[in-house]
Amino acid sequence: MRIVFKTSHDADIRLWKHGAQLFWYLLLLAAAVALPLLLDDFMLGEATNVLVWAIAGMGLMLLVGHAGQASLGHAAWLALGAYADTLLQTRAGLPFLMSLPLAAVISGLVAALVTLPIMRLHGIYLAIATLALSVLTEDIIILAEPWTGGVSGLFAPDIEIFGINFNRYTNPDGLYWLVLAITVLITLGYANLLRAPTGRAFVAVRDSEISARAMGVHVARTKTLAFALSAAVTAVAGALMGHMAGVFNNETFNIVISIYLLMMIVIGGLGSIHGAFLGALVIGFLPQAIALLRSALAGALGIGSITIPGLETAIFGAILVAFLLFEPRGIYGRWIVIRTWFELFPFYRRDMFRRQRSYLKTERMR
């Protein structure tokens, strides 16, 4: 087990706990940068997809995992990001480098406005309100046909930066690196936020609103900020999804996507940035795994092919239920348990990570 002797406040503040951790993160980053040399175009496209999901996952993780507010309607912000980004390019003629941040800002502002009336809701009521938001977004897209193209949808232009085209098929390496760069920037911003007063205010609101208020944290403002930041990050992912899909309409970002997103961060592990990435890996590669399994099974049984409609959704659902029952801390939580087992070997105790019944809470005064 590694024991870190902290000799300065900076040892506590910096993003890595010790040199070895920094080394592993840099190695991971190097591997991620080198990925286009290792993978074929199809798999690279999948990897890009995973990164985009990870961005969306970070957006939702900020809200659910760190600020503790439920959202079943995050596909609405994906949609807003995609439509805003594409419209800013096609109608307003803005370049990608301006339309993407603007789309994020617009989504953040809209989220802040929408949050005002639903901010006082808690738990299941908030979940229902955000679910309604997701449904509403689909209807608004159809109603606003002159802008959104309604059911027939919108064509997203290729991403172009300083004359370089980042088409998914003609320049997959470039698109991957672009998305990777955006992912790294957002991850750094997220990690910075968590070690600064703003992130601590989020955690305070999540764990105990009443004592957060007694510490002078403005609960309503903090929640609004969490919603806005979350929507802005999710909108970036939505804009990238739009560009990668090429064409999207009201059904591209439906409620099922909202639920996938929530599943993703629960499976990955709530309350950690790692969880967003691990969840994105599961969501991104599970369809491939199922397809492989399916063809292997068909080969073994000697039949042409197996097509069971809804199989993927069923397997996703089963995995989610399994996680909620057996490992509510998600993949990242499980990884910490495994790592501790190895670090302490042979002294690991079974009940080290057992959840404790928390002490009686003060009356919440809701």
Added chain:
Amino acid sequence: MSLLELDNVTLAFGGVKAVDRVSFAVEEGEVFALVGPNGAGKSTIFNLISRFYSPQEGDIRFDGHSILDLAPEDIADLGIARTFQNVELFEQATVLQNLLVGRHRHRRTRLWQDILFTPFVRREEVRHRIAVEKVIEFLELEPYREKYIQGLPYGVRKMVEMGRALAMEPRLILLDEPASGLSVEETQDIAFWIEDMRKLMGITVVMVEHDMNLVRDVSDRVLALADGRVLAVGTPREVQTDPRVIEAYLGPEEDVA
């Protein structure tokens, strides 16, 4: 001018008067204790000062200004810190993070600076950590600095909560039953800490406490409450020998006989 003044404060929940025309004043640098049987309205008075409840009548003044037009979030900015009867900590965070939330009222950084983690934010973080380390040293919380709250024993949680209030560098601290559930040794520690808070840090202390030994040891003045009404105010000895207080605790004399 008194630091904290309650003037004829009344709060009723439906027909029950939880606090009934209560007036008292706490002087700067004083240790002031509220005692009384369960349901006497002690914690309610704390919640009134924290602005979680609004009184139907009367006024609450801090440093000469009424605080009734302030929101609960603004009370911390005045320099009023508090603990809770049943320990309200941020469970999924470490002791250090909990104490750092206590520094929220001293925050000077903006959102964009936090996201970019500018050198200014780094300097501010060091400043907050220096203040928090003083509190950790004061309350001897070093062994638990990196530990998550969930899984800490009850006594340590109480210390962490007190530490979080002290990290605010308050002028007035409200301690809601600081010694409840603690061992005799831990209660003695509390007595020393309360003394030090007043003498070394210049903090005015108002506490609700059932442990009369602790109250006698540390407090300058005691206010006895029963059924939301003030029974007696005075030195610990005066209040303890007041016939009305004895009656409230032990029942009327004929019952005893």
